Amino acid sequence: MYLIAVCGNLLIILAIISDSHLHTPMYFFLSNLSFVDIGLTSTTIPKMLVNIQTQSKVITYAGCITQMFFFILFIVLDDFLLTIMAYDQKVAICHPLHYTVIMNPQFCILLVLISWIMTFLNSLLQNSMTLWLSFCSHVEIPQFFCDLSQIVPLACSDTFVSDVVIYFVVLLLAIGPLSGILYSYSKIVSSLCTISSAQGKYKAFSTCASHLSVVSLFYCTCMGVYLSSAATHSSHSSATASVMYTMFIPMLNPFIYSLRNKDTKMALKRLFGKKL
Template identity: 65%
Template sequence: METGNQTAVTEFFLLGLSQDPELQPFLFGMFLTMYLITVSGNLLIILAISSDSRLHTPMYFFLSNLSFTDICFCTTTIFKMLVNIQTQSKSISYTGCLTQICFVLIFACLENCLLAVMAYDRYVAICHPLRYMAIINPRLCGLLILLSLSISIMNALLHSLMTLCLSFCTDLEIPQFFCELSQVLRLACSDTLFNNIVLYLMTSILGVGPFLGIIFSYLKIVSSLLKMPSTGGRYKAFSTCGSHLSVVSLFYGTGFGVYLSTAATLSSQKSAIASVMYTVVTPLLNPFIYSLRNKDMMAALSKLILRMCSFH
């Protein structure tokens, strides 16, 4: 390949979590298991919500969209790694890499927006219970999902098109198990200053913005709960936020952990392992958090499983 010639770039190489051949079967088995659990768990959440009329509320509507996003996010990052391990190949095509970057950005941003929307839903439910159905109506729910998706797609297309204009050198090894935008930018021969400025700017707006919105919502929720005279009512109201708060803590905790570990250490392998927490473990645990901490969800899942078993 000629240095700096973009047209000569046909593929990148994903180094993965380990280059040890003896570890590959273990990694394949572990990630395949995690992937299947993630997909089946989130799919069960979606089916349980759609099959139980008691769960046809805005909170569970947003939850089903979050579960669908988790399935897509996990598939986007893990599937290519499983294929590469199975075929004993590290390559991903230039087009495939840019496509993966685009979808990773879409689903990461969409999950971010959905968590903020769900926090707003809980804020209205607890702080303005009498006006809840009037404010969080089906039309607003649809608009919030559409707005979140539109923002996510526009952000992803912006970064993908800017990356498409770059030229790359002969060193095309990505120290990750998927095409991560920041890692791909480091391989470019052309100037990436503007790309990095836009990346950090959009990450700040679309990452920190919703996070601050979530914090504001929960500050209002806590303030409202403290004014409740009944301890039982206070506990019942906050218990509806418990699952969402756990998912928010997991999502942002692992997400910030990835960027802090990347900034604090030069080890690419440690950064790749940290990314596993953000892209794989969080979607894996979300169904368990929402089902185990929610009696209505547990009841709906039990009915769904019994109905599925009766068909056999």
Template identity: 65%
Template sequence: MAQLAKAFFLSLSCFISYMEPGNHTESPEFILLGFSEEAELQPLLFGLFLSMYLVTFTGNLLIILAITTDSHLHTPMYFFLSNLSFADICFTSTTVPRMLLNIQMQNQVITYEECVTQMHFFILFGCLDNLLLTVMAYDRFMAICHPLHYTVIMNPRSCGLLLLACWLLTFLDSLLQTLMVLRLTFCTELEISHFFCEVNQVVQLACSDTFLNDLALHLTTGLLGVVPLTGILFSYMKIVSSILKISSAGGKYKAFSTCGSHLSVVSLFYGTGLGVFLGSAVIENSRASAIASVMYTVVTPMLNPFIYSLRNKDIKQALRKLFT
């Protein structure tokens, strides 16, 4: 995983070094306005986001270690869960550390190269989160609706191919969005009403034509947003239908418990993401959008380990073994 991420970073750096932003001789600089410019609130914001980041990093890292070290958890469901935890760590790490550094240094400026790089990896790991949740829904669908064929279909090779497909699709999406931004020309007034370089707000700051950027953004959002969500909803419709056919109450509870944690995470991820999307459509370029974005960029990755550990006996046992 680390080598793949490193390769992505190197390829992106090459694109940035050879493609200048428009006709400018010098790269522009962006100003991240963040949440508040009041000096007395900066220590509070620093402490709050540092705490949330440490909890997110530690919680997801423990999930990865527990799954890796416990042979009983070497199953498709936990294989994808460990990758989801890895994606959550990287997703949060693309935005929060930079914001903490800006608060500590009392400097809101981010260079063009840093902004594009942050945007690239934010799209990459955010989309990876989305696709992994979709694959995990498919895994639960096969386990509950087709239990006799589960081990044959969800074999290690199939799981590896599904993971590879998730990485390739997300990398192509993030690379496309990055290249589309690199073709733009930026003028003055480069203030971003956010705590990170959000692609839509960066595009709005361009003084060149952004029609192709808007078209690419809407197409990829439809393909990699709506289609996976539709797949998740379809999977859970079939899962609920199969659970209702189970005669015993104990059997229904056991079947539902295997997908309850995933359903909670999906609801949290898509609920907060959809809320931010709808809110930004009403209030554009506002700090209210930045505050709302904290829910799916920071809070959701922080809560995922708690949801899976508190509702899952296997994870609890693995964590106990990890500390004994």
């Protein structure tokens, strides 16, 4: 599954880079999303595979902090990119005549760059709050990777300040992108209602069907992780839900975007045709 996730996302990136027909804002964001998905699954799964092979669940303090930094970075960046892609769909459907002017290359690069900077600073802040905490010599993490929500409660020192800062930032970063996605799709639905023909509505909505599928999977699994752990306090159910958004989503994204997208399928055929 890990190899499928990595190879699938790499193929999407290679297809977009090699095919000039896909040098558009939508596929530029998709290539960034594929890169982030590779980073997300590579942050946690290789260590888990090593643990399975060696029958050892030990991770060093430095390794845990490093893993947590990159996990927070990629999971939040994934959310930001999905929000940007929702905005891109809104502009394409609601303002088709001004699309190339609004979504110019400089603006697209700026959006991605701002996302990277914000997520990097957020990850740095979250890790800094964790580094201020002191832990006992032997700590057992009820998860298969270093998750912030699982680590902070295990600290031996007072975690009140860390909890306030961490939950405030998480709430802000969760509500902000979700609000942006909901706003974009509300505008898309309003624009679709003005289209008279059923064929026109289907054609317009089909352009954002893949993105909507990925967004639904992302938020449903993320909510499942934290709701299941909060409701049942079961490490097994939390770990099971965590596998969904650390492995299944990065693995499914290439299939969703390639199977539902004719341009991507044609680009992949041309890519394999060149190699053959």
